Each structure stands twice: as structure tokens, then as C-alpha cells.
Amino acid sequence: MMEIEIAKIFVALLVLVNPLGAIPIFISLTPNASQEERQKVAKTTAIAVAVVMCLFAIVGQTLLRFLGISIGSFQVGGGILLMLIAIALMNAKPGPTKTTKQEREEAGHKTNIAVVPMAIPLMTGPGTISTVIIYATTAHSWVQVVYLLISSLLVALTCFGALTLATPLTRLLGQTGINIVNRVMGMLLAAVSVEIIVDGLYRLFPQLTR
Numbered sequence: 001m002m003e004i005e006i007a008k009i010f011v012a013l014l015v016l017v018n019p020l021g022a023i024p025i026f027i028s029l030t031p032n033a034s035q036e037e038r039q040k041v042a043k044t045t046a047i048a049v050a051v052v053m054c055l056f057a058i059v060g061q062t063l064l065r066f067l068g069i070s071i072g073s074f075q076v077g078g079g080i081l082l083m084l085i086a087i088a089l090m091n092a093k094p095g096p097t098k099t100t101k102q103e104r105e106e107a108g109h110k111t112n113i114a115v116v117p118m119a120i121p122l123m124t125g126p127g128t129i130s131t132v133i134i135y136a137t138t139a140h141s142w143v144q145v146v147y148l149l150i151s152s153l154l155v156a157l158t159c160f161g162a163l164t165l166a167t168p169l170t171r172l173l174g175q176t177g178i179n180i181v182n183r184v185m186g187m188l189l190a191a192v193s194v195e196i197i198v199d200g201l202y203r204l205f206p207q208l209t210r
Contacts, residue, residue, distance in 0.1 A: 002147065009135060009151040012192045015185040016085065016128040017049065017155055019162035020178050025122060026166050029113045041114045042163035048119030050156035053132050057148045060133030071137045075200025078130035082193035085127045089186030092179040123159060134196055 030038050056063075064074060132148065139145045162169065173181070202208055 005144065005147050006151050006154075009148055010154050011188060012131060012135075013053070013128065013151055013155045014158060015089075015189045015192070016082070016131055017123045017159060018089070018182065018185060019123070019159045020169070020173070020181050021089075022118065022122050022159075023162060023166045023170055023178070024175070026118060026163055027170065029118070038166065039164050041112075041118070042160050042166075044112075044114035045118045045123070045163060046156045046160035048115045049123050049159050050153055052120060052124040053128065053152035053155070054149055056129050056132045057136045057145060057152060060136040064133065064137060070203070071134075072200045072203030074130070074137070075134055075196050075203065078127075078134050079193045079195075079197030079200060081127050081130055082189055082196065086186045086190035086193055089182045089189060091186075092182055118163075131192075131196075138199070 026038075026041075030041060033041070064071065132152070135148050136145060139148065170178075
């Protein structure tokens, strides 16, 4: 059961972080960098991704209580956001919470793009953060929170591997291959978003029958 739970959370977060989709932007922002320099940026990005997800996994429930937001309302809102991202992925378009053209142009003039915009908001944007908070607040025990933390670290490790191998992966898959993977991820994310929305509706309207 532990392996199944971690795998489910891992897939959901991996689809949202979408390291393959970040590869073209990563390459465009490091055109003159050596392999060693790109690996250093990839390492910093992966660490930032892990820190953001683990941080919100720990403080997410406290944050919602402080803001006076119910878990059900946050699930419905977060689920709708995930559905919009899923639709964008299935249409091979940038998600509504990803970096804008202006942000990418500004990042091109920065010496360090690992944290901004690569980690935030490209990989761990509002969709990823919302999902982490939802999983954390709906956890039934501290064990499930540990599963979430393990999954977050595995996603960060995957990001490091994908960015380190950015050039060979681009040659192997090409833009068409990346688009195909994104469409499959979009379908998976759409299913996850529906589950989150439905669960949120049951919390808001307990009179509904399952």
C-alpha cells in the first residue's frame, strides 16, 4: 500500500512539475552554458523544487487555517486550476500558471535562473503548490505526510535528471515527442483534478451521496 500511495502522489506531482516541458525553456535560457554549468543550474533548481514542495507540505494546513479557508473550498478551487493546466497540456500549450513571454525574456538577462524562473513559477507554480497543500491537508495521518515528502523528493530528483540530460532528451524526443508526453500527462492530470473537485464538493456538501 505504501508503494501504491507514493506512486500515486509522485505521478500527480510529476505531471504538474512537468520537467520535460521545462527542458526547451531551460536550454533557451542557458544557450552558452557548458555541461558542467547546466548541471549546476539543474542541481540548484531541483533543490529549490524540493524545498518549495516540502515547505508547503508541512505548513499548508496551518496556512489555510490562518487564512480561514476551508479544505473543501481549496480543493474545488485547486481542482479547477489543475483542470485548466490539464487542458493546456492536452492541447500542447503552455499552462495558465507557467511563465509568460515577458518573464522568460527578463530571465534571459539574469545570471542565475535556477530558482526564478525555473523552479518558481515554471516547475512549482500555483498548480503544484495547491496540489501539495491539498494532499497535506487531506492526509489522515503523519505517515501520509511522509509519503508526500518522499514523493516530493523523488520528483525533485527526476527534475535534476531531466535537466541534466536536457540536450540528449531533446534530440531523442524532439518537440513532437515532448508534446505527445505532455498530452498523456494532461489526461492523467485531468483525472486527478476531477477526483480532487469531487472530494471537495463532498466536503462542502456532505448531504451528497457517494
